[in-house]
Amino acid sequence: MITEGLLMxxxxxxxxxxxxxxxxxxxxxxxxxxxxxxLARVMGLDASRSIENVRAPxxxxxxxxxxxxxxxxxxxxxxxxxxxxxxxxxSERIAAMMRPYVEEGxxxxxxxVADSSGVYLFGRE
Numbered sequence: 001m002i003t004e005g006l007l008m009x010x011x012x013x014x015x016x017x018x019x020x021x022x023x024x025x026x027x028x029x030x031x032x033x034x035x036x037x038x039l040a041r042v043m044g045l046d047a048s049r050s051i052e053n054v055r056a057p058x059x060x061x062x063x064x065x066x067x068x069x070x071x072x073x074x075x076x077x078x079x080x081x082x083x084x085x086x087x088x089x090x091s092e093r094i095a096a097m098m099r100p101y102v103e104e105g106x107x108x109x110x111x112x113v114a115d116s117s118g119v120y121l122f123g124r125e
Contacts, residue, residue, distance in 0.1 A: 001022050001027045001029070001030045001031070002030075002031045002032075003018070003030065003031070003032045003033075004031065004032065004033050004119075005033065007032055007034075007060070007065055008034075008035065008055065008059060008060070008061050008065065009054060009055050009056065009059060010056055010059060010060075011056035011057075011058050011059065012056075012058045012059065012060050012064075012068065013058075014056075015060050015065065015068050015069075016068050016071075016072065019068060019069045019071075019072035019073075019074060020072045020073075022124075023072070023073055023074070023124045027124070028123060028124050028125075029077075029121065029122070029123055029124075030069065030074060030120075030121070030122040030123075030124075031119065031120070031121050031122075032065075032069070032119070032120050032122070033118070033119050033120070034061070034062060034065050034066055034116055034117060034118065034120060035061065035062065035082070035117045062116050062117070063116050066116060066120065069120075069122055070122075073124055074122035074123065074124055075122060075123055075124070076120060076121075076122055077121045077122060077123045078120070078121040079118055079119070079120050079121075080118050080119045081115070081117065081118040082115075082117045082118045082119075083115055083117065083118075084118075085118070
């Protein structure tokens with residue numbers, strides 16, 4: 001099951017139900033992404049309210065989203081951090097994003113310590 005870009009918009013009860021029901025229907029792997037508000041702030045994305053306008057009022061994000069998945073019998077098999085592993089797969093895009101900071105002499109933003117934002121592979125026995 002791939003839920004990339006979906007779970008952060010759903011009501012918390014829908015996330016819980018999806019995590020619980022997937023295993024009952026024979027799904028054994030789940031690939032999802034999780035972004036923390038801290039990382040969004042560092043990247044300057046919290047200024048845009050467009051995402052908030054389409055999210056459910058009781059949506060889950062970051063650690064709360066991951067906790068909902070884990071509490072329904074899923075265990076983390078792999079994790080790729082947006083902040084830690086991004087350079088490996090997107091170094092050119094990151095350099096382009098940082099260029100304005102370098103050109104203006106402004107300190108570049110740094111990712112929050114121990115940020116949970118990234119792509120997760122969960123499994124179920």
